[in-house]
Amino acid sequence: MESVRVMPRPVAAVCAVVVLALLVVPLLDSRYLIDLFTEIMIYALFALSLNVLIGYSGNVSFGHAAYFAIGGYTCAILLTTYEWGFAPAFAAAVIASALAAGLVAWFCVRLTDIYFAMLTLAFAMVVWGVAFKWRSVTGGDDGFVGVSVPAMLDSRIGFYYFTLAATGLSAAVLWLICHSAFGRCLVAVRENRIRAGFVGINTRLMRWWAFVVAGTFAGVAGAIFGMFHRGMYIESAFWTESATVLIMTLLGGIYSFFGPAIGAATLFVLERLTNEYTEYWPIVLGMILVGILLFLPDGLAGLARKLASYRSRGG
Amino acid sequence: MLRTVDLFKHFGGFVAIDGVDFELEEGEKHAIIGPNGAGKTTFFHLITGHLRPDRGRIEYEGRELTGLPPHRIVKAGLARSFQRVNVYPRMSVFENVQVALMARDNRHLTMFRIGARFNRDETLELLALVGLAEEAGEQAGELAYGKQKQLELAIAVAERPRVLLLDEPTAGMSPSETEEAIRLIQEIADARNLTLLFTEHDMTVVFGIADRITVLHNGGVIASGAPDAVRGDPQVRSVYLGEGGDGAA
Ligand SMILES: Nc1ncnc2c1ncn2[C@@H]1O[C@H](COP(=O)(O)OP(=O)(O)OP(=O)(O)O)[C@@H](O)[C@H]1O
Ligand SMILES: [Mg+2]
Numbered sequence: 186m187e188s189v190r191v192m193p194r195p196v197a198a199v200c201a202v203v204v205l206a207l208l209v210v211p212l213l214d215s216r217y218l219i220d221l222f223t224e225i226m227i228y229a230l231f232a233l234s235l236n237v238l239i240g241y242s243g244n245v246s247f248g249h250a251a252y253f254a255i256g257g258y259t260c261a262i263l264l265t266t267y268e269w270g271f272a273p274a275f276a277a278a279v280i281a282s283a284l285a286a287g288l289v290a291w292f293c294v295r296l297t298d299i300y301f302a303m304l305t306l307a308f309a310m311v312v313w314g315v316a317f318k319w320r321s322v323t324g325g326d327d328g329f330v331g332v333s334v335p336a337m338l339d340s341r342i343g344f345y346y347f348t349l350a351a352t353g354l355s356a357a358v359l360w361l362i363c364h365s366a367f368g369r370c371l372v373a374v375r376e377n378r379i380r381a382g383f384v385g386i387n388t389r390l391m392r393w394w395a396f397v398v399a400g401t402f403a404g405v406a407g408a409i410f411g412m413f414h415r416g417m418y419i420e421s422a423f424w425t426e427s428a429t430v431l432i433m434t435l436l437g438g439i440y441s442f443f444g445p446a447i448g449a450a451t452l453f454v455l456e457r458l459t460n461e462y463t464e465y466w467p468i469v470l471g472m473i474l475v476g477i478l479l480f481l482p483d484g485l486a487g488l489a490r491k492l493a494s495y496r497s498r499g500g
Numbered sequence: 501m502l503r504t505v506d507l508f509k510h511f512g513g514f515v516a517i518d519g520v521d522f523e524l525e526e527g528e529k530h531a532i533i534g535p536n537g538a539g540k541t542t543f544f545h546l547i548t549g550h551l552r553p554d555r556g557r558i559e560y561e562g563r564e565l566t567g568l569p570p571h572r573i574v575k576a577g578l579a580r581s582f583q584r585v586n587v588y589p590r591m592s593v594f595e596n597v598q599v600a601l602m603a604r605d606n607r608h609l610t611m612f613r614i615g616a617r618f619n620r621d622e623t624l625e626l627l628a629l630v631g632l633a634e635e636a637g638e639q640a641g642e643l644a645y646g647k648q649k650q651l652e653l654a655i656a657v658a659e660r661p662r663v664l665l666l667d668e669p670t671a672g673m674s675p676s677e678t679e680e681a682i683r684l685i686q687e688i689a690d691a692r693n694l695t696l697l698f699t700e701h702d703m704t705v706v707f708g709i710a711d712r713i714t715v716l717h718n719g720g721v722i723a724s725g726a727p728d729a730v731r732g733d734p735q736v737r738s739v740y741l742g743e744g745g746d747g748a749a
Contacts, residue, residue, distance in 0.1 A: 191616050366615035370608035373599040376588035383548065383586075384600040384659055385574040386608050394609065 191364055195493070196443070207349055211342045219345050221457070225450045226352040227410050232433040232445035233359055234402035239431075240439035241363055242395035243375030244293075245302045247427055248309025249403055251289075254316060254422035256282040256404025257411035258323055261332040264412070266322070271335040278408040279401060285312070286400020287393070294392045297378075306424060313422040328418035332411060348409055355405050356446070362398055363442055371395055432470065435477050438484025447485050501526040501695060502547070502578070502663060507556035509542055509719075516542040518719035519556070524663070529689060529696040531706045534716035535739070540699040541583055543716065544667050548580050549573045560663075579661035583668045583699075585648040587655065589641025593632055596640050596651055598623045600658035623658075630654045630684060646677040653681075657688055664689070666698040670705050682708050707731075 192200075210222050235249045260278035263269040269277070289308045293301050316323045323329050338344045362368055374381045374388045382388050411417045420426060429452070437448025455473070459466045481488055502524040509517040516539045524530055532540050545551040547558055549570040558565040565573055588596050601619035602608055627633050630650040635643060640651060649669065656664060669685060670678040682705055689696050700706050706713065707727055714724040715736050723733045730736055 191614050361614070362611045364614055364616065365611045366602045366607040366613070366618050367609055367611040369595060369615045370599050370602055372591060373588050373595075376590055377586065379550070379570075380582075380586045380588065380655075381599070381603075382570040383550075383574060383580060384655060385571050385603040386599075387569075387571045391608065394611075398611075 200443075204353065211345055216341060219341055221454075223345050223348045223413055224410075225453050226348050227406050227413065228430070228433065228449040228453050229446035230352040230355050230409075231403055231406040231430050232437065232449040233356055233442075234399045234406065235430050235434050236439055236442075236445040237359065237363065237371075237395050237402075238399040239434055240441075240445075241368060241371045241375060242392050243378075244297070244392060244395070245431070246305040246396075246399070247302045247424065247431070248289075248305035248307075248312075249399065249430055250422055250424070250426035251305075251309035251312040252282040252286050252400035252403035253407035253410070253426070253430075254312060254417070254419075255285050256407030257417045257421055258316060258329060258407075259404075260408035261329050261411040261417045262322060264335075265329075265331065265333045268333070271338070275408055279404045282404020282407065283397055283401040286397045286403075290393045290396030290400070293396065294389045306427070309422065309424060309427055313419060313424070316417075316419045316422050323417075323419075326419055328416050329411075330416040332415045332417075334412050334415065338412065344413060348413070351405065351409055355402050359398070359402060360442055367391070367394070432474055432477075436473065436481075436484055438481075438486030438488075440483055441486035441490070444484050444486030451485065501561055502697075503559045504547065505557045505559070507543070507546060507558065508554050509539075509546055509551060510554060516719050517546060517553070520716075520719070520721055522714065522721065522724075524695060524697055525712075526695055527693070528712050529686075529709050530698070530712045530714065531710035532697065532699045532714050532716055533701075533703075533706055534699075538716040539719040540716055541667055542719075544580060544665055544699070547573075548578060548665065574659055574661070577662040578665065579656045579659040579663075580665035581649075581652045581656040581667060581669060583671060585645065585652055587640045587648055587651055589639070591640055592636065593627065593638055593640050593643065593651055594623055594636040597626050597654050597658050600655045601626075604659050626654045626658055629657075629688070631680070646673045649673060649677075649681070650684075653684070653688075657692070660692070661694065663695045663697060666696070668699055668701065670700065670702055678702065678705065685709065 207222065211219055231253055235246065238244050238246050256278045259281040260274050263274035263277055264271070289305065293304045296304055317325055338347050370381070370386055371391055374386065374391050378388050407421070433449040433452045434445040435448065436452055437446065438444030455469070456466055459469050477484065504520055504522045507517055507520040520543065532543065534540055542551065546553050549565070549568050552567060560576055560578065563576065565576065598619055601622055602615065605619065607618055624633065624636065627636050630653055632647060632650055632654065635647060640648065643651065649672070653669060666685070670681045673681060686709060688694065710727055712725065713727050713730040715722050715730060717739050722739065723730050723736045
């Protein structure tokens with residue numbers, strides 16, 4: 186029978202532990218760890234946002250970095266060049282990402298599968314091109330540096346807690362959206378688009394909204410990212426960045442809400458560690474990707490689920 | 501209540517539906533029969549917006565349906581099931597029906613409320629009606645074929661249509677499942693005042709349910725009328741029911 190409990194108890198328990206652990210990280214008094222976890226939370230939100238599109242609506246995007254970059258650049262430029270206050274700049278950045286996603290999605294939802302994915306890539310390359318060429322505003326390939334961050338976010342620990350609050354709240358909203366009637370119907374669209382149309386669901390509109398939600402929260406992640414690094418660089422809009430967040434999502438598992446956050450944390454830490462020993466991160470990344478595709482089709486979350494059911498069966 | 505005028509559809513050089521004029525009266529149980537490849541499924545696809553006609557019109561209650569997308573046609577009151585099972589394989593049986601109910605109530609764009617509890621009782625009622633109460637928690641893709649057919653029916657009925665189109669609702673079922681399905685379809689049609697349009701190869705099903713029959717052959721209508729009249733029609737007997745064979749017996 187379908188359970189009335191919306192979040193299974195073990196998942197809720199793990200969430201609580203993770204939030205508590207994140208709350209106490211600054212007490213360890215390690216700059217390295219505080220920065221590491223700040224960035225992990227940003228990428229975790231980025232991956233969670235992408236999964237609304239991939240896992241829930243069943244549409245793969247090769248250009249998700251575009252909305253991350255739009256959020257990041259908009260926030261950074263408004264704060265610095267135009268000296269806006271934090272709240273309006275942050276809000277405008279998120280709105281800019283949402284609008285850009287809405288515009289691109291309007292075209293993309295007319296297509297499916299690989300054609301959809303290629304069109305997301307094409308639009309992302311346009312965004313990268315704008316960031317690259319519009320030097321007077323974005324700084325071009327020198328990057329947009331020296332972002333003025335509001336005083337209250339100036340301390341490392343202050344920024345850490347801001348990131349925790351913003352990404353935590355965003356994840357909670359995403360969770361609600363994915364577990365709403367919308368989220369459930371979106372899964373139906375993923376599972377069988379034609380059948381979903383025949384129960385009265387406008388499947389294009391559903392996919393459009395999924396795209397907008399994904400782009401909006403990528404914008405949140407990007408805005409935080411730009412402030413954290415005190416700068417935005419065109420690499421953040423490049424297709425390799427879209428590939429990275431896609432791999433994070435796949436590694437964590439697209440059929441699980443929290444999977445992509447796990448994938449983001451894992452990949453980010455692996456990249457840090459690898460870079461300390463070799464310069465061959467792309468090779469390692471390639472091997473990880475091969476591993477996922479061959480052995481972990483449902484990602485780390487799928488693996489965890491399998492292990493849990495194996496244990497509960499007393500195996 | 502539903503009317504097609506000079507409906508025409510071709511695939512490449514092959515004419516699948518060839519100028520069909522058809523009328524469905526409110527409250528009737530209308531069967532469309534015809535040999536394999538006659539165009540029955542294509543005709544359903546045209547009416548429900550899955551395919552666009554190359555020529556001709558579809559009207560429902562005086563309203564033009566031609567060219568509308570499926571979701572608009574469903575909202576107008578026409579629901580359908582599919583010849584080949586067409587469910588959401590990796591969702592639970594419960595969710596398969598619940599999604600249809602959510603969509604009927606226009607909740608599919610409701611984002612900021614937990615969805616699991618929406619339409620819960622009605623979902624369970626519908627599952628009990630089609631005999632799937634026990635299987636509510638199972639994955640739809642793992643049900644036995646006959647049960648998937650029943651689920652398909654529950655999904656179509658969930659939309660609370662006025663016209664229900666069933667494409668071979670008993671295909672692939674065992675004789676006992678077929679009997680149960682016939683009883684169920686009639687019960688639902690009567691209880692909900694549905695107008696029924698269905699295709700079927702099994703003549704026991706056709707003559708057991710239909711009060712009017714239209715015969716399709718090579719994309720065209722060759723006969724239409726009461727079951728007895730159609731059964732006696734010489735042209736129908738030669739192309740469809742087979743020489744001398746009495747398909748209804
Ligand atoms: N998408 C398509 N492309 C090309 N030909 C098609 C297509 N769909 C159907 N046809 C052809 O149109 C004809 C009518 O097909 P249809 O499925 O409507 O027949 P049917 O009466 O439902 O047959 P059955 O009793 O086997 O279900 C068949 O010859 C079929 O091969
Ligand atoms: Mg057919």
